[in-house]
Amino acid sequence: MARMVQMGFALVAYAVFFATFLYLIAFVGDLPIVPVTIDRGPEAAPATALAVNLGLIALFGLQHSAMARQGFKRWWTGIVPPAAERSVYVLAASLMLILLFWGWRPMPTTLWQVDNPAGAALLWALFASGWGIVLLSTFLINHFELFGLQQAWFALRDRAAAAPQFRQPFFYRFVRHPLYSGFFIAFWATPHMTAGHLLFAAGMSAWMLLAIRAEEKDLIAVFGRDYEEYRAQVGMLAPGIGRTAATLPIAPAE
């Protein structure tokens, strides 16, 4: 019974995540299909908007980073069942994004505007490809595990949790963090850049760079020299850029 509840919770968390992800695309793209976006919503004085928006980005980053760390997971899985840990994380991250959508105050000053139809179409194509890269990367790394469904399903079937596996499928052969590369592209590629959009893109980019540092520490702790070698050979967000010399000794070729 408890495992059925856990599976139900995982499905609800996944549904909330998916709806939030779709809304995020419309929010960042300022698409007229949703009521509030990065450039449309309740007005506020510039200083208030800046403070509120920075606070919302910081809250999102704090929740994401704190809950993703191994130390937090060890403590947290003493309170919630291990198979539900990822779903709780996914739900909490989605709720932080919903809070951001709700609290965001537009800062409408235009910083750049591309009116040339070909230029604008190119930027929209980049925007769409960024989101496509994000979604595809989740499937490459293991979509259903990343969003907590696999853990709940395995618990329901009485199967042991899958051990973490080091993967280098497709995009991961060219960059170590394609999911974040996709977000970078999606956040920055716009024909109409406002002050608010720039704040969002810059804040999220800064957070992603910090998140990568922390994630790589964990990945090295789990995968050791394999990940060190990968880091020395493969770029971080763009091919060939951001390779880091290994700190663990690399075994000589046999």
Ligand SMILES: C[S@@+](CC[C@H](N)C(=O)[O-])C[C@H]1O[C@@H](n2cnc3c(N)ncnc32)[C@H](O)[C@@H]1O
């Ligand atoms: C939100 S995903 C982001 C993955 C990666 N940072 C990216 O941008 O594509 C985070 C999870 O992916 C896992 N991960 C990242 N790179 C990996 C790899 N090469 N093989 C296996 N797991 C990986 C991390 O341990 C973490 O649980």
